[in-house]
Amino acid sequence: MADEQWPIWTAPAQPDLHRDGYGGIARFVVPAVLEERLPHAFPLGLRARSVGPDGYETDRRVASGLWAAYAAHGISYTAPAWHPAEGQRVRDPEWLWRNSGSGTCLDLALLLAAALLNEDLDTSLVLLRGRASAHAALLVQLGSAPGAADLPMGVALTSEAGVGRVLDRELFVDEQDVLFLDPTTAAAGSSDPSMERSSAALTELILSDRYDDVHVVDVAVRQRLGDMPLPPPARRGALRNRLAVPLLPGAWTFPSRARVRGTLATHGRGTIVLHGPEGTGKSTLARQFAVAADHGFGWLLAGESRRTYQASLARAELAERGQEMTDLDPGIEAELADAALDRLAGTTGDWVVVLDNANEGPEPLRRLPEPRDNQILVVTTTGDPGLWPGGTAVPLAPLDAEDLDDVNDALGRVTAGSPLLLGAFTALAALDDRALELLPVSSVPDVEAGARVYWERLRALHPSWCEMAERLAFLPPDSITQAVADRLQPGVAAQLRAAGLLTASTDDTFALHRVFGRVIRSRSQAPALAASDVLESPLAFEALVGLGDTHLTAQLVNALRGHGDSLALARLGALQEFHDGLLDSLATYQEAEKLLTHIAPEPGSELAGALADCLHARAREVNQRSSRPRPEEFREAEAALARAVMLRGRGPSVEKEKHRAIGALLRQRQASGLAEGSPEQIAEYREIAAELDGSWERRRSMLPEGHPLVDRALFNRAGVRIKLAQLEPQRAPEHLGIAEAVYRQTLAFRQRFYATGSPLTAASQAGIATWAYYALLYATTDDPQATYLEGLDQAVASLRIRMARPVPGDIAKSARTLTKLGLLQVQGSKGDAAAIAREGLKELGLPD
Secondary structure, rough: OHHHOOOOOOOOOOOOOOOOOOHHHHHOHHHHHHHHOOOOOOOOOOOOOOOOOOOHHHHHHHHHHHOOOOOOOEEEOOOOOOOOHOEEEEOHHHHHHHHHHHHHHHOOOOHHHHHHHOOOOOEEEEEEEEOOOEEEEEEEEEOOOOOOOOOOEEEEEEEEEOOEEEEEEEHHOOOEEEEOOOOOHHHOOOOOOOOOHHHHHHHHHOOOOOOEEEEEHHHHHHOOOOOOOOOOOOOOEOOOOOOOOOOOOOOOHHHHHHHHHHHHHHOEEEEEEEEOOOOHHHHHHHHHHHHHHOOOEEEEEEOOOHHHHHHHHHHHHHHOOOOOOOOOHHHHHHHHHHHHHHHHOOOOOOOOEEEEOOOOOOOOOOOOOOOOOOOOOEEOOOHHHHHOOEEEEOOOOOOOOOOOOOOHHHHHHHOOOHHHHHHHHHHHHHHHHHHOOOOOEEEEEOHHHHHHHHHHHHHHHHHHHHHHHHOOOOOOOOEEEHHHHHHHHHOHHHHHHHHOOEEEEEEEEEEEEEEHHHHHHHHOOOOOHHHHHOOOOOOOOHHHHHHHOOHHHHHHHHHHHOOOEEEEEEEHHHHHHHHHHHHHHHHHHHHHHHHHHOOOOOOOOHHHHHHHHHHHHHHHHHHHHHOOHHHHHHHHHHHHHHHHHOOOOOOOHHHHHHHHHHHHHHHHHHHHOOOHHHHHHHHHHHHHHHHHHHHHHHHHHHHOOOHHHHHHHHHHHHHHHHHHHHHHHHHHHHHHHHHHHHHHHHHHHHHHHHOOOOOHHHHHHHHHHHHHHHHHHHHOOOOOOHHHHHHHHHHHHHHHHHHHHOOOOOOHHHHHHHHHHHHHHHHHOOOHHHHEEEEEEEEHOOOO
């Protein structure tokens, strides 16, 4: 299916002074396609210009007009998911423009380069290359004709014509007749999309030490020399994320597996269900097939539980956006997972998705969209393939006699026809001839029995390695990174891989097959110690939060029952909260809090942070109660949060702001119980507003721009301002102005960041409707009719979302605002609002 797509562009990986390999990039600049397919995208009639000194200002005006049209269109910027040296999918201009989609820096530069060349501007690509990242931008040589081949100052030719290497960066950026443009600075959501800012930003980037080298590719020269523009693609790949190529440990080739690969290639479209017993190689075969299907692009999703499925969808979505985020709570993760499903459902482009280990069928998972045309979904499962209606079932049985023809009898008896076990025993035997001694004389009944035999041989031969294996059995099995393994016990992961227990997924990631994990945990000699070691390792704990699930957390609970120290228990409580909810974690938190309080840890220490987590959980539980807590419970919760902030030590931190945010929410609940409109209540709400404003500012300073936790802190500012407008009508314009700005800013972010129909988006829409009502009530709007109509539209939009995805109480909130807006309109139209309200209550059988 990849034959009709544009080719993948691969940047040169290492600096090379003589031949840099950048020439081929000019093929992706397609002025004619842009002009023919999108004739009205950029303003017409800009070509009247002259070459030479008189043409400088004309060229600048032409470039400025094109830049303004590009910035106004609002194409989003997405950082590449992989370094361009690993291969990058290039988006054609028509797809970018018509879909208002997202593009990498290279995509955006190629689009604008085509527009500039269509206006006869002498345009070159500026390519910056570092070992960890790369960047693409543009330059225009003012007063020069395309293809003039005059290099800017500070640039020397390489052996590849039309490609120059910047030798003097200071001289290069000081060139007065060169206009530098970085299209990412005018992407959707940019705070300053001006051409002047773009030039300054690119100049700063070129002068920084972030990139090892800078090259200039003269597009017109390269195209004249044979790098002809590509024709429009007949098909487009929808996904940018890359599937890791399976690294196979040996040279095993089995006739039965070759036949299955042929079957997969024959079907090759739609839903394919690869089913069979554990350890038969389903995951490996599925990934091998998927990697070959679409230039290696696609998603690998974990299907063993709803939690891992949601987490892998969220990470796939972030990879498509080129974002890396930490501190994702389950709510944010669920929203990102929905956005990923929307992405798949909303595209006609080609995609390949592997849903691995979906052994319970689709029922526990939110079902992926049905593949269309050249879209492929490969499901691996030990379950019934009939649970996937419409899919092509491809069975994968244990190895047969033909496959095992060259395998000795001893190995055949203990491997149960499993390539997994065959590889493990063979690797272990290569390390130690004694591995195949003392094996059972009768065949094992299944793969798990064979895994037990393997584990006993490994433990007999290399007992020191097995302590590490027992720790790894408590980690997410498919994504054990080298860094995590080295923190637990340096160097041993490589030995376990050599022994066949671990399988290399990528160069720095291992997998421990689930059947091995079960056997190791069931036969562990010190499960509590192994579980504690994992939980107390920051990197391992981070992996459990990000990629673990309820099942793995339950295994840790079982291992630590009646054991475990304070830090391990506190982190176990955090895992339970993340995967199972706060109420399920409270008992663990309470036990950890007792132990940690007795220790009295030093503020700022790891143990102090764990105690702060326990105190935070206690306060959150009070805040989440549906019934109003007692005054003493409020006081205890506030004291717990104050102590949690102190335990975090000196200096700002995201964790401190989380404590303060819960404290502010608790204070709001208490303030609502004070005498309505009393000086005491007004003063309390003012203090709460100031605290929420400060918390937002502090989060902004610590987290990346566009992080959902910053958005959440911003949103929290609005509700208290609405309340203050009611309590202080004389200051309503001030309070409502802040609330309006908050609701509009969060709505813009949430519509960009979350899935269509997100409850979080609905909350911002409902907020705008609420603002509109009070702006009309207190006459703070200059255009009452427009405000009313917008409030009505936003209230209805939020109600639609909330009816489709109900959250307790949210439907009533939108309906209430809609009702109040309606009564306000009745009142303004000289109608009897009170009579209508009474009539409605009567018809519903409610007291008036």
